[in-house]
Amino acid sequence: MRAIYQRLYVNIDHIATLRQARRGSEPDPAEAAAICEAAGADGITAHLREDRRHIQDTDIESLATAVRTFLNLETACVDEMIGIALRVRPQQVTLVPEKREEITTEGGLDVIGERARVSKAVERLRGGGIRVSLFIDPLREAVAASKELGAEAIELHTGRYANDPVRGIEPLRAASREAADLGLAVHAGHGLAVRNIAPVAAIPEIEELNIGHSIVSRAVMIGLAQAVREIREAIDAARSPAEISRS
Numbered sequence: 001m002r003a004i005y006q007r008l009y010v011n012i013d014h015i016a017t018l019r020q021a022r023r024g025s026e027p028d029p030a031e032a033a034a035i036c037e038a039a040g041a042d043g044i045t046a047h048l049r050e051d052r053r054h055i056q057d058t059d060i061e062s063l064a065t066a067v068r069t070f071l072n073l074e075t076a077c078v079d080e081m082i083g084i085a086l087r088v089r090p091q092q093v094t095l096v097p098e099k100r101e102e103i104t105t106e107g108g109l110d111v112i113g114e115r116a117r118v119s120k121a122v123e124r125l126r127g128g129g130i131r132v133s134l135f136i137d138p139l140r141e142a143v144a145a146s147k148e149l150g151a152e153a154i155e156l157h158t159g160r161y162a163n164d165p166v167r168g169i170e171p172l173r174a175a176s177r178e179a180a181d182l183g184l185a186v187h188a189g190h191g192l193a194v195r196n197i198a199p200v201a202a203i204p205e206i207e208e209l210n211i212g213h214s215i216v217s218r219a220v221m222i223g224l225a226q227a228v229r230e231i232r233e234a235i236d237a238a239r240s241p242a243e244i245s246r247s
Contacts, residue, residue, distance in 0.1 A: 006201060008042050071090040108156075146179075153184060155210060
């Protein structure tokens with residue numbers, strides 16, 4: 001099954017990371033989501049972590065009403081987060097593994113070892129009318145287990161590929177074919193950027209790519225000049241032309 005159009009979902013977690021550095025109100029993830037949508041994003045992804053290191057509960061509530069395309073909520077497979085998802089009701093929940101000490105998600109969900117817990121979460125979410133995706137490593141057994149657990153989609157963890165494209169691409173291709181054959185929608189994400197996206201985007205079964213850190217990082221660089229021009233113009237607008245010419 002070939003995906004005719006490949007959706008881009010932008011993960012805005014690190015907009016919130018920047019805000020949380022000062023515990024202030026800016027930059028606002030909901031405002032960032034609107035900019036991403038206007039720029040061509042097909043959906044917005046946000047990860048509400050248990051430790052609330054970046055995205056906060058109020059962000060998810062704002063995004064649930066502000067996002068005009070599609071909201072994909074990433075969350076751990078725990079009762080608290082499932083309850084929040086059922087209350088906020090994003091269009092999709094992607095269940096991910098989570099460790100308090102990790103800097104970022106380091107691998108896929110253990111859909112075999114934690115089968116009972118994942119199964120319960122999938123059942124609750126689907127019972128609430130929410131589409132469920134499971135973030136997994138590109139392994140045949142993980143793909144098969146995801147189908148058995150009742151997920152409608154999988155997101156393949158592309159971290160190994162990002163670190164070693166030569167050896168990491170074939171497992172993604174094989175897992176994508178396997179998932180599509182089972183009737184699962186195939187998504188992918190983690191560590192993807194302009195420099196390495198092409199081989200993954202070329203996998204015909206992949207319908208959706210979730211990308212965040214590289215977009216926010218790049219925005220800091222190529223968006224900075226415009227931010228400086230904007231504040232320069234605001235300063236100049238507050239002064240008379242005569243004052244500007246004397247300075």
